[in-house]
Amino acid sequence: AQSVTQLDSQVPVFEEAPVELRCNYSSSVSVYLFWYVQYPNQGLQLLLKYLSGSTLVESINGFEAEFNKSQTSFHLRKPSVHISDTAEYFCAVRASGAGSYQLTFGKGTKLSVIP
Amino acid sequence: ETGVTQTPRHLVMGMTNKKSLKCEQHLGHNAMYWYKQSAKKPLELMFVYNFKEQTENNSVPSRFSPECPNSSHLFLHLHTLQPEDSALYLCASSQETYGYTFGSGTRLTVV
Numbered sequence: 001a002q003s004v005t006q007l008d009s010q011v012p013v014f015e016e017a018p019v020e021l022r023c024n025y026s027s028s029v030s031v032y033l034f035w036y037v038q039y040p041n042q043g044l045q046l047l048l049k050y051l052s053g054s055t056l057v058e059s060i061n062g063f064e065a066e067f068n069k070s071q072t073s074f075h076l077r078k079p080s081v082h083i084s085d086t087a088e089y090f091c092a093v094r095a096s097g098a099g100s101y102q103l104t105f106g107k108g109t110k111l112s113v114i115p
Numbered sequence: 116e117t118g119v120t121q122t123p124r125h126l127v128m129g130m131t132n133k134k135s136l137k138c139e140q141h142l143g144h145n146a147m148y149w150y151k152q153s154a155k156k157p158l159e160l161m162f163v164y165n166f167k168e169q170t171e172n173n174s175v176p177s178r179f180s181p182e183c184p185n186s187s188h189l190f191l192h193l194h195t196l197q198p199e200d201s202a203l204y205l206c207a208s209s210q211e212t213y214g215y216t217f218g219s220g221t222r223l224t225v226v
Contacts, residue, residue: 032214034214036214036215036217041220041222042219042220043119043121043205043207043217043218043219043220044205044207044215044217045217046214046215046216049213049214090158092214102160102163102171103209103214103215105157105158106157107157108157108158
């Protein structure tokens, strides 16, 4: 079984400042990792994912996350945030084996961007 | 549209009512899920269907009854709900190595 820990439930940050949202996971097998974003009154949207290959993955809106196997982490970063980034962010993990399709989600981190 | 459509978007129902939530996907995914999202609580997985067969029921009360008539449609039938069942109900689908695609959710209020 897998588990996910998002260490911060809320992160306030000023506009144009950098941000890091932390995610740690535990698993006895190889994993795939995901970040989802949820805007108010909406469902979750896939932001980025790590399946294999380069440990640094990027999204189209400037976020990036780095898979660190030794530290079992998949932190999400953005060098300069915008007001529109205000949302809740969920880290998720699943086993990479065939038939292992079920995701385990963290409790979420609410990012508030302050003008 | 995200590829997963949920209806209705909002639902207010009394504790004695019977209603159904609908989820539809035409992404060719073979697994579908119901999640409950309450304020100040983490996402709760309720039901998992894989190729139309229910593979998981996370100790959900019997007042919630899922139905998956085919791989594209998923329903959640509701009856005699309690006020604490008020939440955002999210449907998702997935296909093997990819992550989930979520619908926009149904905001349920039980009065």
